[in-house]
Amino acid sequence: MDNEKNFDSTRSEDGFLQDKVSFEPALTEQPTQEQEKNLSGQSIELKEGLTADTAFSQTRQDSKDAIKELRELASSEAEQWDYMPKPPRGVKKHPDHPFLKVFIPFAVAFVVLFGATARIVFGKGWTNRLFSKEPETKVFTLPIAKYPELDAQFYQPDGRYTVEGVYEAVSPSIVTIEAYTEGDAFSAFGQGSGIIMSSDGYIITNAHVVEQATLAIKVRLKSGTEYSATLIGSDIKSDIAVIKIDAKDLPAAQFGDSDKVTVGEQVVAIGSPAGLEGTVTTGIASGIDRMIRVEQANISMSCIQIDAALNPGNSGGALVNMWGQVIGITSSKLDALEYDNIGFAIEMSAAKNIIEELMEHGAVIGRPRIGITFYEISDAIAEIEGTPAGLCIAGIDEDCDIANTELQLGDYITEVNGVKVRSSDDVYAIILELEPGDTVSAHVIRELPSGNIKEFDISFKLMTDNSFVEEDQS
Numbered sequence: 339m340d341n342e343k344n345f346d347s348t349r350s351e352d353g354f355l356q357d358k359v360s361f362e363p364a365l366t367e368q369p370t371q372e373q374e375k376n377l378s379g380q381s382i383e384l385k386e387g388l389t390a391d392t393a394f395s396q397t398r399q400d401s402k403d404a405i406k407e408l409r410e411l412a413s414s415e416a417e418q419w420d421y422m423p424k425p426p427r428g429v430k431k432h433p434d435h436p437f438l439k440v441f442i443p444f445a446v447a448f449v450v451l452f453g454a455t456a457r458i459v460f461g462k463g464w465t466n467r468l469f470s471k472e473p474e475t476k477v478f479t480l481p482i483a484k485y486p487e488l489d490a491q492f493y494q495p496d497g498r499y500t501v502e503g504v505y506e507a508v509s510p511s512i513v514t515i516e517a518y519t520e521g522d523a524f525s526a527f528g529q530g531s532g533i534i535m536s537s538d539g540y541i542i543t544n545a546h547v548v549e550q551a552t553l554a555i556k557v558r559l560k561s562g563t564e565y566s567a568t569l570i571g572s573d574i575k576s577d578i579a580v581i582k583i584d585a586k587d588l589p590a591a592q593f594g595d596s597d598k599v600t601v602g603e604q605v606v607a608i609g610s611p612a613g614l615e616g617t618v619t620t621g622i623a624s625g626i627d628r629m630i631r632v633e634q635a636n637i638s639m640s641c642i643q644i645d646a647a648l649n650p651g652n653s654g655g656a657l658v659n660m661w662g663q664v665i666g667i668t669s670s671k672l673d674a675l676e677y678d679n680i681g682f683a684i685e686m687s688a689a690k691n692i693i694e695e696l697m698e699h700g701a702v703i704g705r706p707r708i709g710i711t712f713y714e715i716s717d718a719i720a721e722i723e724g725t726p727a728g729l730c731i732a733g734i735d736e737d738c739d740i741a742n743t744e745l746q747l748g749d750y751i752t753e754v755n756g757v758k759v760r761s762s763d764d765v766y767a768i769i770l771e772l773e774p775g776d777t778v779s780a781h782v783i784r785e786l787p788s789g790n791i792k793e794f795d796i797s798f799k800l801m802t803d804n805s806f807v808e809e810d811q812s
Contacts, residue, residue, distance in 0.1 A: 517551035531655035543654030571696030594663025609655025621646030709738025
């Protein structure tokens with residue numbers, strides 16, 4: 339089958355190109371009997387040349403080619419006239435550049451590495467400080483300043499200091515602190531010690547040393563120079579505080595890894611007990627990872643137990659290893675008063691995060707609390723008294739979400755999030771892993787007047803603890 343394709347291009351009087359295209363497919367008539375007889379022969383001829391389907395496909399392709407030629411011809415003519423529409427331009431696809439394939443992954447890796455390095459060098463919150471318009475806050479980092487070289491007599495054969503060497507190297511970094519209150523400006527209300535944390539005047543001490551300093555805080559260096567100090571931040575629950583004096587080029591202490599302290603290791607305590615400045619006592623680490631609670635707090639801190647003598651005035655001083663590194667903050671408030679030769683120092687690994695919070699925010703923020711006060715009932719006491727073991731509820735804070743539950747005074751909380759609780763240490767081990775606003779479940783036992791017991795579960799949200807601690811409050 340053949341199609342006839344005719345092109346006739348002429349120009350009109352106004353200059354436009356006029357194309358006439360006609361497609362005249364050849365029409366077939368009904369075959370005669372004679373043609374039908376020769377049908378098989380024709381089919382053979384088509385197979386030898388083109389079949390009917392192939393001929394039709396060729397006709398369609400010829401039509402498409404003709405239309406394409408007309409479009410290209412019309413477009414070329416239209417470009418000569420401003421008022422004629424222009425053909426759309428194809429979008430040029432830029433080939434992938436080999437340089438970009440290498441550069442982009444490298445740039446991403448650089449940003450990640452830079453962020454991690456900046457966090458180590460500049461401390462937590464460096465991005466906020468970078469874009470914040472507020473005055474820059476200091477972040478606690480372990481000082482890397484080296485102590486001066488001492489004479490050979492101050493070293494042991496293995497390179498560690500002798501006790502004399504520790505004193506010579508570290509004592510300039512230990513200060514005496516005096517707290518003054520309103521109405522008694524002529525004598526100090528309280529006295530303790532402190533550790534110079536940085537050469538520009540930041541000092542670590544115990545919170546109870548400066549807690550009552552409503553009038554002034556005085557700091558006295560080993561040289562005898564005195565400064566007025568300002569309170570940067572204080573956390574009563576952990577008994578840690580940071581103060582600052584306006585001084586430069588101070589001898590900052592070095593801080594060691596308290597997690598590496600071993601039982602039996604020799605240690606030295608330096609402070610100002612009873613106002614006797616620069617007092618040195620020595621002993622060994624009698625125990626490690628002792629969870630000890632400060633007198634007025636309900637949070638236990640990880641402490642190093644020592645047999646070196648500690649007395650009032652040692653609070654806020656340094657516990658030092660024989661390499662001259664501060665590994666703990668001594669506190670007379672942690673002493674076991676009923677026993678001799680038992681003292682405690684807050685491990686630096688436990689204090690570091692709290693100090694960072696105090697440096698940045700002036701307080702430990704985001705610490706969760708439940709909002710209850712309670713009596714601790716151990717399993718042994720419960721067996722003797724015939725009561726459930728757990729937390730016997732003595733008070734419920736109405737401002738906390740737990741007040742909206744079925745919990746009542748006198749109830750016993752025996753489990754929190756499916757974990758048995760018998761003390762505030764048990765509770766804090768659970769909730770300090772959570773955030774304010776997180777939902778917590780608790781199992782409760784209630785003793786009914788009939789002598790029966792009722793058991794039920796409650797759920798509540800943790801609240802933010804921004805207040806001073808009350809005894810046995812969680």
